[in-house]
Amino acid sequence: MALLSHLSALPTLKNDLALVETKLENSVVAKDPYLTEIAKHLITAGGKRVRPGFTIASSAVEQSNAVPVSDEVLMGGVAVELVHLGSLYHDDVMDEAEMRRNVPSVNAVWGNHTAILAGDFLLARASEIAASLGTEIAGLLARTIGELCEGQILELQSTYKPSRTQESYEQSIAGKTASLLSTACRIGGLTGGLERHTVDQLTTFGHTYGMAFQIVDDILDVIASEDQLGKPAGNDLIEGVYTLPVLLALESDVGEQLQELLGKELSTDERDRALSLIRSTGAVEEAFTRAQFWAQKAKLELESLPSSPATNALSAATNHLLDRAQSAS
Numbered sequence: 143m144a145l146l147s148h149l150s151a152l153p154t155l156k157n158d159l160a161l162v163e164t165k166l167e168n169s170v171v172a173k174d175p176y177l178t179e180i181a182k183h184l185i186t187a188g189g190k191r192v193r194p195g196f197t198i199a200s201s202a203v204e205q206s207n208a209v210p211v212s213d214e215v216l217m218g219g220v221a222v223e224l225v226h227l228g229s230l231y232h233d234d235v236m237d238e239a240e241m242r243r244n245v246p247s248v249n250a251v252w253g254n255h256t257a258i259l260a261g262d263f264l265l266a267r268a269s270e271i272a273a274s275l276g277t278e279i280a281g282l283l284a285r286t287i288g289e290l291c292e293g294q295i296l297e298l299q300s301t302y303k304p305s306r307t308q309e310s311y312e313q314s315i316a317g318k319t320a321s322l323l324s325t326a327c328r329i330g331g332l333t334g335g336l337e338r339h340t341v342d343q344l345t346t347f348g349h350t351y352g353m354a355f356q357i358v359d360d361i362l363d364v365i366a367s368e369d370q371l372g373k374p375a376g377n378d379l380i381e382g383v384y385t386l387p388v389l390l391a392l393e394s395d396v397g398e399q400l401q402e403l404l405g406k407e408l409s410t411d412e413r414d415r416a417l418s419l420i421r422s423t424g425a426v427e428e429a430f431t432r433a434q435f436w437a438q439k440a441k442l443e444l445e446s447l448p449s450s451p452a453t454n455a456l457s458a459a460t461n462h463l464l465d466r467a468q469s470a471s
């Protein structure tokens with residue numbers, strides 16, 4: 143929970159997230175205990191719970207004192223986390239990932255077919271909860287699921303393509319990552335009964351934070367150690383996903399050398415050569431500047447909201463994001 147432990151600005155958040163935890167587990171109980179076990183697998187494995195944390199904090203930006211949030215807000219957070227979980231189940235099938243959240247992935251334990259169906263089941267439960275919160279939230283979550291798919295498809299289309307453009311990269315991360323963070327905040331604003339203008343500001347905050355969040359994640363894949371990541375570094379390179387630091391390095395002095403290595407599956411040696419080429423350029427710093435650009439936009443959006451424990455918590459989360467990337471470099 144490293145990210146949210148920084149949200150001490152909002153003292154009620156810890157208890158609200160504990161309630162989300164119980165509701166999450168209850169929301170995936172199926173008739174068949176076998177399906178329940180699979181659906182709970184990544185819930186009990188942990189995760190930072192950034193998205194429900196943002197739903198809760200967003201709902202409370204106008205509260206001058208930290209107070210526990212309503213059941214609607216908590217269920218909004220549950221729906222968002224369930225979509226996130228469903229996307230992780232499917233993502234791990236696509237990547238043939240062995241581990242997730244420091245435990246064996248669902249596909250590694252139960253196989254691809256079961257992981258796909260269990261992911262569908264999580265999305266179904268998320269949709270049911272969203273419907274109980276009203277048609278606007280149901281429509282919003284459905285649209286967001288579509289955006290996740292669009293972002294992921296765009297990424298797939300540029301797999302192993304060093305010609306991927308930075309615009310295409312940003313369009314992809316807007317769909318696969320920023321859209322759900324944006325929706326997490328929007329649902330917080332809606333279930334918190336906030337004014338339209340504030341709801342829209344929170345939505346923009348979530349989007350801009352999400353852009354910075356994914357760029358930082360992509361930087362860490364290039365610079366962090368295996369220990370820090372909990373998985374081998376350069377995983378994206380191996381999978382042919384060329385992220386912002388890689389695209390920037392391709393434009394540098396070592397661009398041609400890097401280009402010769404990319405475009406195909408890499409051995410561990412080749413991956414290490416590609417990583418050291420990228421690290422030898424200013425590409426990581428440049429990518430970090432882009433993350434800062436998005437984080438700055440996020441903070442700007444918060445500046446016009448009332449100063450409150452929840453607004454301060456969202457601001458602290460944005461600062462923490464950049465600290466994470468800086469301390470790994």
Ligand code: GRG
Binds near residue numbers: 188265
């Ligand atoms: C079925 C909804 C659905 C989507 C299908 C597979 C897919 C399309 C999209 C994948 C999207 C994806 C996995 C994006 C990456 C998002 C991301 C940054 C994940 C890591 O989030 P953290 O760091 O993880 O918040 P924890 O484990 O802490 O929750």
